Every structure is written in C-alpha cells, then in structure tokens.
Amino acid sequence: MDTKREFKALRIYEEEGKYIRRIEKRKIEDLPEGEVIVRVKYSSLNFKDALSVSGNKGVTRKYPHTPGIDAAGVVEYSASERFKAGDEVIVTSYDLGMNTDGGFAEYIRVPESWVVAMPKELDFKQAMIYGTAGFTAALSVYRLLSAGQTPKMGPVVVTGALGGVGSIAISILVSLGFEVIAATFENSGGEDELHELGVASRISSEITDDQSGRPLLKPLWAGAIDVIGGNTLHTLLKACKPLGNVTCCGNVGSGDLAMTVYPFILNGISLIGIDSQNCPMELRQKVWNKLASDWNVYSNKEQVIESSLEELDTYIDLMLAKKSRGRVIVKL
The missing domain is CATH 3.90.180.10 (Medium-chain alcohol dehydrogenases, catalytic domain)
Incomplete structure (x- = not known):
C-alpha cells in the first residue's frame, strides 16, 4: 500500500x-x-x-x-x-x-x-461499545464463573458501577441471573442508569472502604468484581461470604493492598487477578465470542x-x- x-x-x-x-x-x-x-x-x-x-x-x-x-x-x-x-x-x-x-x-x-x-455477530461500533472495558468486564465474569460462583451463593457487588467495566459487568451478571449490588461514589447520581441495568440495590463507596482496621467484617456479599483496588479491594475481601470469589482488574484507588491473610485462610475467599492486557489469544477470542453471542447485553x-x-x-x-x-x- x-x-x-x-x-x-x-x-x-x-x-x-x-x-x-x-x-x-x-x-x-x-x-x-x-x-x-x-x-x-x-x-x-x-x-x-x-x-x-x-x-x-x-x-x-x-x-x-x-x-x-x-x-x-x-x-x-x-x-x-x-x-x-x-x-x-x-x-x-x-x-x-x-x-x-x-x-x-x-x-x-x-x-x-x-x-x-x-465475531460475525458484532460490527465495529458494537465492538468498541465493549472495547477493553467490555472485554475486561466479560473476562472478570468468565473467571468468576470458572471459580464456581453461582447466583445461589448470593449477591455480587460491583465497584465503579457507573463506569465502563462496572456497567457492562452488571449487565452480564444480571443476564445470568445474579443479584447485583452496585457500589458508587457518594452523590454520583445515576439512579436511572442503575435501574436500567437491573441492579438489586445500591451502596455508597464508603461501605466498600472500611476504615475500622478489623481483619474480617460481617459478610455482606457472596462475590465481587472490583475496579478500584487498595482498601476497597481489602474491604470486599473482608466482607465476602465464605468460599466467595473476588476479581481485581484495576488500581484507580491504589495499587497497594495492606491486609491480613484471614479472609483467605478462615473464610476460603479466592482473589482472582484479571489481566486483560496480556490475556492469551485463545481465551481472548473465546471471551469476545461470548460478548458477541450469549453475553451481548450492552444495548x-x-x-x-x-x-x-x-x-x-x-x-x-x-x-x-x-x-x-x-x-x-x-x-x-
């Protein structure tokens, strides 16, 4: 050329x-x-x-x-x-x-x-409505399911619920029958958007940013998809029901994670890292195919x-x- x-x-x-x-x-x-x-x-x-x-x-x-x-x-x-x-x-x-x-x-x-x-079911515009955010959301859900997360275990909390990753993750989870709790910043609005996405309830980000210093909290959710990192991720792990799964795909809040091992060794929580940047091509194509078919929910x-x-x-x-x-x- x-x-x-x-x-x-x-x-x-x-x-x-x-x-x-x-x-x-x-x-x-x-x-x-x-x-x-x-x-x-x-x-x-x-x-x-x-x-x-x-x-x-x-x-x-x-x-x-x-x-x-x-x-x-x-x-x-x-x-x-x-x-x-x-x-x-x-x-x-x-x-x-x-x-x-x-x-x-x-x-x-x-x-x-x-x-x-x-994928033949997608066009250029639809693919970019998903983009890295949609792929990351879908990969997070895929890894949750692969770890054994089911709707019967209880609600899944999603942080950054009004953002790209959060909103798409919510849409996929709701389509799969999960009860979803949306965690958002205080006074961020978006009630109509969250209702349209199908969330069961909404909580302030303060609830997912525990400052008590306690190593474990009363269980509030059965799993989580987190885009914030730092103390938010720490809180999600501390307040997760036994044998739940928490995915981590971002560090907007902080890249540090200062915590005890108790959520892991006492409650059997699994922390799942999401690497959308260097995800192997076989898995990448599989997740894109899911977004184009079963999980094509972002309408x-x-x-x-x-x-x-x-x-x-x-x-x-x-x-x-x-x-x-x-x-x-x-x-x-």
Missing part, C-alpha cells in the same frame, strides 16, 4: 512539562513496525487513555504519542497468514495506545499476535456517547475528574 498516505490522528506532545493535545496529519510510514495495517473505524475511551494523554509515564514513556488502547476496523494490508485485506478485526490491550501508537487515529500498524478476528444506548476526535477533549477531562459514565466511543 502507499506508505505516503496521510491520515488524521490525535497526538500528545510534551512541552515544558505540560502535555498538549493536537489533531494532525501523519503518514502510514510514520507508524511503528507490524505485520498488519488496520483502517480504524471506531475506537473507545478508557482510563489508560486519559492517563496517557495527561503524561502518566507509567502508561506512556515517550512523547509525542497517539493514545487509544482500543480499535476496530478493516485490514488494509497484511503480511500475516492469519489475516488478509478486507478482514474485520479488533485490536485491544497489549501495548496499543500505551507505547505503540494507538486507536485515536485513522490507521494503526500492529503485530499479528495482537489482532482478534471480529442501553443512553449509556453510550459517540464522539469525534475533535470532541474527545471534553470526555477525557471528565474521565480524569472521575465524573465519566458509561462508554465513550470514537468514530474515525
């Missing part, structure tokens, strides 16, 4: 300690090495993208850079035997949008090992905002302020 072809991209520049956002023209030849070139149709906004945009060196080391850890589009060129021009594909996780130019651009070039075949259009690259600034700032809700998808 013509490597001189120009395309539009959101670029982040580091200038005198500040991180400046610019939409500019780039060329295919400017993209990193890889076997597959994808014309991006849709991307989506995730917390890692907001961190990359704001100069978090734990996410992106070098600038200028194009964020966007999600992309769905059409293969334009392939040196891989797995894919051919015209194939519809999804690329999420791995290093996309972190230290490899990502999906906030009309083209990406990536290794073939990062590329997932688009609440009120929870989806479609943005252009030019409009994305507003939604990035809301996410950094922890005021974002639902999913923001980016149409290229």
